[in-house]
Amino acid sequence: MPAFDTNPDVSALAPAPGLEEWHLDLHAQGAARDEAVARLHALLLRAARFEVFRRRGSLPQLSAVELDELAQDAADDAAVSVLRRLDDFRGESSFRTWAYKFALLEAAVKVRRRAWRDREVTLDPERWESFAHIGPGPDDDAETEALLEAVREGIRTALTPRQRQVLVATVLEGVPIDVLAERLDSNRNALYKLLHDARRRLRAHVADAGFPEVNE
Amino acid sequence: MTDRDLDPALKRLLGSDEPEIGCDECFAQLDRYVELELAGAPADELVPGLRAHFVGCPACAEEHESLRALLELDSVS
Numbered sequence: 001m002p003a004f005d006t007n008p009d010v011s012a013l014a015p016a017p018g019l020e021e022w023h024l025d026l027h028a029q030g031a032a033r034d035e036a037v038a039r040l041h042a043l044l045l046r047a048a049r050f051e052v053f054r055r056r057g058s059l060p061q062l063s064a065v066e067l068d069e070l071a072q073d074a075a076d077d078a079a080v081s082v083l084r085r086l087d088d089f090r091g092e093s094s095f096r097t098w099a100y101k102f103a104l105l106e107a108a109v110k111v112r113r114r115a116w117r118d119r120e121v122t123l124d125p126e127r128w129e130s131f132a133h134i135g136p137g138p139d140d141d142a143e144t145e146a147l148l149e150a151v152r153e154g155i156r157t158a159l160t161p162r163q164r165q166v167l168v169a170t171v172l173e174g175v176p177i178d179v180l181a182e183r184l185d186s187n188r189n190a191l192y193k194l195l196h197d198a199r200r201r202l203r204a205h206v207a208d209a210g211f212p213e214v215n216e
Numbered sequence: 217m218t219d220r221d222l223d224p225a226l227k228r229l230l231g232s233d234e235p236e237i238g239c240d241e242c243f244a245q246l247d248r249y250v251e252l253e254l255a256g257a258p259a260d261e262l263v264p265g266l267r268a269h270f271v272g273c274p275a276c277a278e279e280h281e282s283l284r285a286l287l288e289l290d291s292v293s
Contacts, residue, residue: 050286097283101246104283
């Protein structure tokens with residue numbers, strides 16, 4: 001195994017591939033395609049290793065070899081995604097940049113899920129008040145206290161249980177959205193839409209309670 | 217009290233009413249956006265809705281930072 005496989009030093013990553021049009025061969029057949037797929041995988045592995053290295057602080061229990069296995073898995077999954085979505089590439093960026101984002105996504109999601117694998121996620125939407133670090137502090141004035149009460153009331157009354165669950169988990173508990181999506185058998189996009197709608201409802205409630213500035 | 221005075225935790229809870237796109241659309245536009253940024257082009261004007269999404273979605277924001285950092289690394293290696 002080459003030294004850069006497990007060396008956490010970014011400078012030891014494989015050099016960036018050139019900007020040739022080799023990716024067009026991904027649409028070909030035979031040896032040309034095989035060669036292009038191999039180059040694609042090397043590109044994706046570079047990006048996945050880069051991302052795992054950046055996020056390694058959240059996985060202190062993993063060895064260098066285990067971190068590299070995570071990067072390899074991410075690169076493999078990213079290769080499948082890229083090859084399945086080749087027709088989506090319209091040249092609005094370089095192919096390298098377009099492909100990189102698949103590997104970064106796969107690696108980031110794997111790191112987040114691994115970091116939270118043994119952590120409990122409270123999915124009871126009614127338990128939010130125990131996580132609500134938004135209570136008035138000793139230095140808060142009456143206006144702040146009234147605002148916080150409007151927020152608490154909004155969470156309690158203006159949101160659906162599902163919206164409350166997602167808002168509490170992601171914002172108050174700090175659960176990464178990919179981790180929550182996995183636990184709820186959903187996906188990032190759908191959960192973010194729920195979160196976005198929950199925030200909009202909450203802002204409307206707080207604005208109606210006398211704090212229109214939250215919608216400015 | 218102005219919006220700027222809100223506690224950061226409260227800001228994260230309430231989000232922003234700026235127009236923003238969702239995670240799937242963010243992923244679709246991310247590569248173009250970052251290349252525009254690195255080229256010094258007005259990325260937020262040309263790809264509207266991403267900046268507001270990064271504020272509301274930490275996961276997409278992290279991936280934006282990573283793609284930008286990786287391309288910057290490539291440019292010097």
